[in-house]
Amino acid sequence: MSLRHALLGLLHEQPASGYDLMQVFNASLQNIWPATQSQVYSELTKLAASGLLTVSAEGPRGRKEYTLTDAGRAELQHWLVEVETDVHPRSEGLLKVFLLGAVSREQATGFLAWLGETADHDVAALEALDASIEWEDEDLHVYGRLVLEFAKRLAAMSREWSDWAVEQINASGGAPGQREQPEPQQPERQPRR
Amino acid sequence: MSLRHALLGLLHEQPASGYDLMQVFNASLQNIWPATQSQVYSELTKLAASGLLTVSAEGPRGRKEYTLTDAGRAELQHWLVEVETDVHPRSEGLLKVFLLGAVSREQATGFLAWLGETADHDVAALEALDASIEWEDEDLHVYGRLVLEFAKRLAAMSREWSDWAVEQINASGGAPGQREQPEPQQPERQPRR
DNA sequence: TATGACATGTAACTAGTTACATGATTCA
DNA sequence: TGAATCATGTAACTAGTTACATGTCATA
Numbered sequence: 001m002s003l004r005h006a007l008l009g010l011l012h013e014q015p016a017s018g019y020d021l022m023q024v025f026n027a028s029l030q031n032i033w034p035a036t037q038s039q040v041y042s043e044l045t046k047l048a049a050s051g052l053l054t055v056s057a058e059g060p061r062g063r064k065e066y067t068l069t070d071a072g073r074a075e076l077q078h079w080l081v082e083v084e085t086d087v088h089p090r091s092e093g094l095l096k097v098f099l100l101g102a103v104s105r106e107q108a109t110g111f112l113a114w115l116g117e118t119a120d121h122d123v124a125a126l127e128a129l130d131a132s133i134e135w136e137d138e139d140l141h142v143y144g145r146l147v148l149e150f151a152k153r154l155a156a157m158s159r160e161w162s163d164w165a166v167e168q169i170n171a172s173g174g175a176p177g178q179r180e181q182p183e184p185q186q187p188e189r190q191p192r193r
Numbered sequence: 194m195s196l197r198h199a200l201l202g203l204l205h206e207q208p209a210s211g212y213d214l215m216q217v218f219n220a221s222l223q224n225i226w227p228a229t230q231s232q233v234y235s236e237l238t239k240l241a242a243s244g245l246l247t248v249s250a251e252g253p254r255g256r257k258e259y260t261l262t263d264a265g266r267a268e269l270q271h272w273l274v275e276v277e278t279d280v281h282p283r284s285e286g287l288l289k290v291f292l293l294g295a296v297s298r299e300q301a302t303g304f305l306a307w308l309g310e311t312a313d314h315d316v317a318a319l320e321a322l323d324a325s326i327e328w329e330d331e332d333l334h335v336y337g338r339l340v341l342e343f344a345k346r347l348a349a350m351s352r353e354w355s356d357w358a359v360e361q362i363n364a365s366g367g368a369p370g371q372r373e374q375p376e377p378q379q380p381e382r383q384p385r386r
Numbered sequence: 387t388a389t390g391a392c393a394t395g396t397a398a399c400t401a402g403t404t405a406c407a408t409g410a411t412t413c414a
Numbered sequence: 415t416g417a418a419t420c421a422t423g424t425a426a427c428t429a430g431t432t433a434c435a436t437g438t439c440a441t442a
Contacts, residue, residue, distance in 0.1 A: 001401075002285050009292030019421050031281040033288045036403060041422060061410045061421050073295070080289055081300045087311050088224040089282040092195050094343060095226045096273055099202030100336045102266070107274045108336070118280055142365055143293045143301070146358045150287060150351075157350050158343075165339045172335050194429075212393050229431060234394060254393050254438045392439075403428075411420070 004043050006033050008052060008068060008076040015056050015067040018044050032147065047072070097165075109166050116162030122155035197236055199226050201245060201261060201269040208249050208260040211237050225340065240265070290358075302359050309355030315348035 010016065010024055018041045025035040044066055047053045052072035057065040068076070093115060100108040130148055135141055203209065203217055211234045218228040237259055240246045245265035250258040261269070286308060293301040323341055328334055 002283075002288055003401080006288055006292070009288075009295055012292070012295040017421075018423095019419095022421095029288070029291070032291065033283050033285075034402095038404085038423080038425095039402060042424090045423090059421095062423095063421060076292070076295050077300075080292060080296050081304060085289060085308075086285045087308065089284050090195075090226050091282050092226075092279045094340050095195055095199055095202075095222070096278060097343075098222070098225065098336055098340050099199070099205070099269070099273060102202055102205040102269050103273050107270075111274060112339075115278075115280065138294075142362065143291055146305075146361060147287050147291050149357070150290070150354050153350050153354055154347070157346050161343050161346055164342070168339060169335065196429080210393075211395095212391095215393095227430095231395080231397095231432085232430060235396090238395090252393095255395095256393060387442100389442085390440090392437105394436085394438105396433100396435080398432085398434105400431075401429080403426100405424105405426085407424080408422085409420105410422105412418085414415105414417090 002033060003035055003039060004047055004052075005076060005079045006035070007040070007043060007047060008072050009080075011053065011066060011068040012073065012076060015065045017059075017063050017065050019063070028144065031151070105169060109169050112162055112165045112169065116159055116166070119155045119158035119162060123152065123159060126152045126155060195226060196228055196232060197240055197245075198269060198272045199228070200233070200236060200240060201265050202273075204246065204259060204261045205266065205269060208258045210252075210256050210258050212256070221337065224344070298362060302362050305355055305358045305362065309352055309359070312348045312351035312355060316345065316352060319345045319348060 006025075006029065007021060010021055016024075018037075021044070022035075022037055022040050025033070025040065029035070044053065044064075048055060048066065052069060052075055053066045054069055055064045056067035059065065096111060097115075100111060103111075126148060130152070133141075135145060199218075199222065200214060203214055209217075211230075214237075215228075215230050215233055218226070218233065222228070237246065237257075241248060241259065245262060245268055246259045247262055248257045249260035252258065289304060290308075293304060296304075319341060323345070326334075328338060
């Protein structure tokens with residue numbers, strides 16, 4: 001149930017509409033906590049109904065601007081510091097690595113290499129993002145920088161790990177990874193996200 | 194829809210019952226792809242109904258042993274190498290960091306420090322796990338080792354990042370992180386998972 | 387014989403996704 | 415005036431969680 005708290009957190013800075021909040025999810029939060037438009041709008045409605053937000057203004061085109069209430073701020077702070085945090089999110093990539101014994105050695109190293117390339121792209125994208133932001137001393141920026149730094153370190157680590165992993169597979173015995181070989185893959189293997 | 198593929202992947206090694214598979218989820222996959230008992234059983238039923246698995250044996254206490262069919266193996270391989278992989282899982286921890294501007298500076302560094310301690314525990318636990326396994330050259334072990342190594346590097350990286358992050362907050366200006374101070378927290382802050 | 391491990395299943399719920407529907411306002 | 419953007423909403427679905435219900439078998 002983190003989406004509701006993400007919304008409360010974003011509204012801590014300043015009032016915003018559902019549309020505004022969607023921009024934030026699509027821009028800065030897409031890789032941390034993606035959300036769909038329908039989810040954001042319905043959650044805002046529920047949040048307002050339960051008194052954690054209020055509709056503080058209505059604008060053109062039916063725009064509703066939401067503002068955090070005291071109860072909402074209290075709930076946000078409670079969640080931030082007192083509620084248990086899940087620090088081991090599901091990882092589809094690692095799950096695939098774990099199960100790679102089911103495909104040929106070539107396909108396995110292919111997947112690992114693809115993970116490395118993806119990490120490479122991430123490194124570049126995060127570097128560019130970092131350069132594009134004028135970092136000021138505001139709270140949101142301070143904590144946003146911490147997250148960006150984490151993402152950069154994660155991407156760099158992933159890159160190194162992937163290289164190491166490919167080496168490991170190439171080094172580990174000459175026996176094929178599989179009894180039955182599946183027919184060769186079509187060239188386009190991993191769509192980009 | 195990765196759970197179905199996780200089940201197919203585990204059954205690639207050898208036939209197993211729902212109960213057997215639950216042990217694997219609770220042991221080796223708990224931090225990568227947790228699953229509940231009810232989810233595993235109902236997914237196995239669906240998988241068998243759609244022909245990706247068959248009930249290859251029935252044992253005492255109604256035990257049903259499932260075996261991967263050719264169609265199941267094909268689906269598994271397809272998913273592993275051809276289906277798009279989500280490499281940016283939702284991270285509740287990073288979401289909280291991003292929103293930490295809503296609490297006091299002390300509470301923020303408290304949370305960051307807790308993340309560091311958690312990473313510390315992880316490092317120790319993973320080291321112990323590594324030592325406890327007799328690594329042989331089998332596929333599952335080879336790829337399992339890759340995952341374990343990733344987890345170790347991630348934990349070590351998180352530990353260093355957390356220290357750096359706490360320093361950043363302490364260094365960044367003397368102004369309090371917040372307008373209104375929430376009342377001081379009760380001592381037990383983050384339950385252990 | 388009773389406890390614990392083995393073993394499966396259902397029901398009700400919450401969270402998240404996809405697709406569709408609708409309409410207002412701005413501005414080139 | 416037509417396209418892009420702003421803006422909100424609903425319906426149907428899939429995935430995942432929590433809680434409960436039921437019964438068998440081994441062994442201490």
